[in-house]
Amino acid sequence: MSYKEISAKKRAERDTHLISEWLIPEDKLPKENDVLEFPVKSGYLSASEIEITESDAPTIFENIKSHKWSSYDVTKAFCHRSQIAHQLTNCLSEIFYAEGLQQAKALDEYYATTGKLKGRFHGVPISLKDNINVIGQASSIGYVDWCFKPEGGFTTDSAIAELLRKEGAVFYCKTNVPVAMMMPESTNHVYGTTTNPLNRLLSAGGSSGGAAAHAALKGSIIDIGSDIGGSIRIPASFNSLYALRPTSGRYPTYGTRSGLPGLESVNSVNGPLCTSLASMEWYLSNLVDADPSTVDPKVCYSPWKKVTLPEKLTFAILKDDGHVKPTPPIQRGIDMVQKLVEEAGHEVIEWDPSEHVALAQTITKFFLADGGKHVLEVTEATGEPLFPSMAMYGSAPSMSVSELWDLHAERSGNCKKLLQRWMDTQLRTKDGKVIDAILLPASPHPGCPHGKFGGWVGYTSVFNATDYSVGVMPVSRCDKAVDLAEKDYVPRNAIDKEIYESYDPEVSHGGSVSIQVACRKNEDEKVVELIKRLSKLVKYSG
Amino acid sequence: MSYKEISAKKRAERDTHLISEWLIPEDKLPKENDVLEFPVKSGYLSASEIEITESDAPTIFENIKSHKWSSYDVTKAFCHRSQIAHQLTNCLSEIFYAEGLQQAKALDEYYATTGKLKGRFHGVPISLKDNINVIGQASSIGYVDWCFKPEGGFTTDSAIAELLRKEGAVFYCKTNVPVAMMMPESTNHVYGTTTNPLNRLLSAGGSSGGAAAHAALKGSIIDIGSDIGGSIRIPASFNSLYALRPTSGRYPTYGTRSGLPGLESVNSVNGPLCTSLASMEWYLSNLVDADPSTVDPKVCYSPWKKVTLPEKLTFAILKDDGHVKPTPPIQRGIDMVQKLVEEAGHEVIEWDPSEHVALAQTITKFFLADGGKHVLEVTEATGEPLFPSMAMYGSAPSMSVSELWDLHAERSGNCKKLLQRWMDTQLRTKDGKVIDAILLPASPHPGCPHGKFGGWVGYTSVFNATDYSVGVMPVSRCDKAVDLAEKDYVPRNAIDKEIYESYDPEVSHGGSVSIQVACRKNEDEKVVELIKRLSKLVKYSG
Incomplete structure (x- = not known):
């Protein structure tokens, strides 16, 4: 097969995972360049889906904990909004809403049965950049050759997914990147170009451009990106997001796919892209407090610290x-x-x-x-x-x-x-x-x-x-x-x-x-x- | 000049810095292989010198702070014992007792004048491995070619020396290493072989072998070594010492001389070799608390933590x-x-x-x-x-x-x-x-x-x-x-x-x-x- 045929096959395969009842017909999609408000104003989301997806991460976690919302309902709301975000900006690489909803259901059952939360991220859907391996999914990172390798997807999670899963997070999609994640705009021969929801004439940036467009449209409360030269910060800055490139050695990166595997002269790091500062801090603090040094051999355990700033900066x-x-x-x-x-x-x-x-x-x-x-x-x-x-x-x-x-x-x-x-x-x-x-x-x-x-x-x-x-x-x-x-x-x-x-x-x-x-x-x-x-x-x- | 001539010149130059009044005549030096007790039992050290050099680091610091001992007296005691250690095991590369005594005097004057200690290491003599640059001294690390380069010695301290100096530590000697610090026994064409004071038929180990022999004979309370493959731990284990190879990125290594400069696939780290656990912990905790991230671009500030072990291990x-x-x-x-x-x-x-x-x-x-x-x-x-x-x-x-x-x-x-x-x-x-x-x-x-x-x-x-x-x-x-x-x-x-x-x-x-x-x-x-x-x-x- 030519590279174009492989790509077409991969795109077609991805699109089979879209939820057909949520698909917006082509002629109902907006013509405007600024589509930021489309998900809320277009009428496709229910009031409850809007309420959930407009909430920040700590609120969502507390509402699941207090049984106000189920993880299933939360996940479903984000899957729906995520799919709209994707139709607007082409921001997703892997779509597995069905698996996410299954995970959410299992977590709800676990909570109902045991009375215990699975962990610090119980029931909260989190979107992953394409380089983070998830069991059963591919990580093509914009390469045609990796679209179907390994066949049937990975059999182990990357360390960050391993820990988040252990702590009860729900995975439902992965976000588009440039080839090898080595361009500052998110385009590749597999999925094409992700556009910027603030103005679709503009690039979403890269390499975490899919994550940024997805986060800006609130397809997720927390989109995890990675940064080796600006790959979190550039797309975050293009999409009006809060984001952090943490110092390396604290957040887990082991087992993620890289365009430059084995490069250690400069270390790629993971970090969140969010519309909400509260969501960002919730993610950052809970992830390090869950001790990523147990899953990543390069990480030093370093719990989140309370920092008090001086009055005058x-x-x-x-x-x-x-x-x-x-x-x-x-x-x-x-x-x-x-x-x-x-x-x-x-x-x-x-x-x-x-x-x-x-x-x-x-x-x-x-x-x-x-x-x-x-x-x-x-x-x-x-x-x-x-x-x-x-x-x-x-x-x-x-x-x-x-x-x-x-x-x-x-x-x-x-x-x-x-x-x-x-x-x-x-x-x-x-x-x-x-x-x-x-x-x-x-x-x-x-x-x-x-x-x-x-x-x-x-x-x-x-x-x-x-x-x-x-x-x-x-x-x-x-x-x-x-x-x-x-x-x-x-x-x-x-x-x-x-x-x-x-x-x-x-x-x-x-x-x-x-x-x-x-x-x-x-x-x-x-x-x-x-x-x-x-x-x-x-x-x-x- | 041939490499032998350069080495001979370097050794002769080093030996001019020995304090002649302390030199033990050849025929009075012990013939035994175990010389651990010689410094105390031979009668060359005064009672006060023995008391000081048998003390641990926190005691010495407190006694300087309380004016019981001056830094000058403490430094002099360690210089004397250091010289004996060197005569017994050939453990030193650079000797600068005179400069150390001058530093100590200046610190005593500073304390007398201001009523303030210079810092966390005020007045405490610390011995450095040869790869740690000190203003005015060479760092040949066992290479003949580096004996006199740079001419007149270095003009800046390595980061660890910079920080220790700022905190009031006194430097008075550097310790012998193998060529390029890349052998597990401390021998080179410049200074020859350091022997083991527990049994001089045995190697002192390497690469921090000079440091280990020196520490074992209490030529210093704290000998700083470095470790990239075992270079602290092997000599410490050969010389009955307590020692730590810390995880990298916490203690400063910037600007030290390396046999393999720019190697980052494995990172050399600094750590102490001590006869006393109390001295070791005092050094380790005070150095990180002094914030080495202000002098070393690779260091993350990480103050010493209190750890409570479970009863059953x-x-x-x-x-x-x-x-x-x-x-x-x-x-x-x-x-x-x-x-x-x-x-x-x-x-x-x-x-x-x-x-x-x-x-x-x-x-x-x-x-x-x-x-x-x-x-x-x-x-x-x-x-x-x-x-x-x-x-x-x-x-x-x-x-x-x-x-x-x-x-x-x-x-x-x-x-x-x-x-x-x-x-x-x-x-x-x-x-x-x-x-x-x-x-x-x-x-x-x-x-x-x-x-x-x-x-x-x-x-x-x-x-x-x-x-x-x-x-x-x-x-x-x-x-x-x-x-x-x-x-x-x-x-x-x-x-x-x-x-x-x-x-x-x-x-x-x-x-x-x-x-x-x-x-x-x-x-x-x-x-x-x-x-x-x-x-x-x-x-x-x-």
């Missing part, structure tokens, strides 16, 4: 990393946040990004260090062509381990310099305090037009190099009346030029404006607390 | 990893511990080492993955020959990054299996509990005769692969009357044969019998608590 702000200038809506977003933060009495100093570009470029070298071998082995098996933005995987030279060691040493030197720069902020702040966080763009774009991301993930990937705890939060949406194209800007390089020229206020209207909140290593809790504080100032409501 | 015991059988004294030691533990009402089950050999062999592949390039670059610069046990660095093929990634994946698979095996012990224990720790040998030897280690560090290196928290504790000493050579043993392989044949009860008499206490990742505190409990059962007193 101290931030560094980065508006431009000197390599690629953010587009006008992103500039406005960061200026707005600075103003609000300063008005609230917090201190803001400038962040010097001297190490950012070098660290971001090193990350790219790590990705390509096997000479593209692991990617090519899979694409060449079916002859699927590489997308233009993955062309370098077809031409990268193979690196020796000796060269890799030298690159590690260079990276660590830059990480030390950046850390020193962070500690030295105490010499520049009014009260001699080290900054609490850096506020900066997540990407130059407010959601780029499809295929127009350009080659710069440096705003996010710098923190994969340092392995810092970094969150994303929405602050505004693009407004063509305000976010005018910049004139007379002289780009600094080809990527800067491409991104500068790709911005069109008409096309981007309604796109998401988000920022990153970057703390140091192992400060996951602090990031969450800071986003809570900042979100009260920003008052973003979609 | 559950152990797995490994007596033989199936590849190399421990020598008779080590067998006796582990049997003795099992008996004591069972008599005290704790549960003991057998540990299945199915993954140990594969993991240990993978670690060796990681060490050689650059084809020996980084080692050879330095040895070839002066023409110093490779020691036989490092011959593989001269012949290893270079590995591609693609092969390295596959090896990472294989290693992680074995780590997961071992973790699963650990968790599954709950199916085998009487009360359904997961084991608290594995008790096992640290090496097949009770201190090997010089040059006779043989090629097996698998008892320790398996836990570098898993990155577990592992401690070492002494339990007995070799007794030629009891630890008879095993007869009629049929070795399983060449290394097993070499080690079996190397054991001679006469030669090993008085050598150290120690065990490892292995917990899982991030359980440093638990290891310390377990060693406290076990040491009360074992009642080892030297």
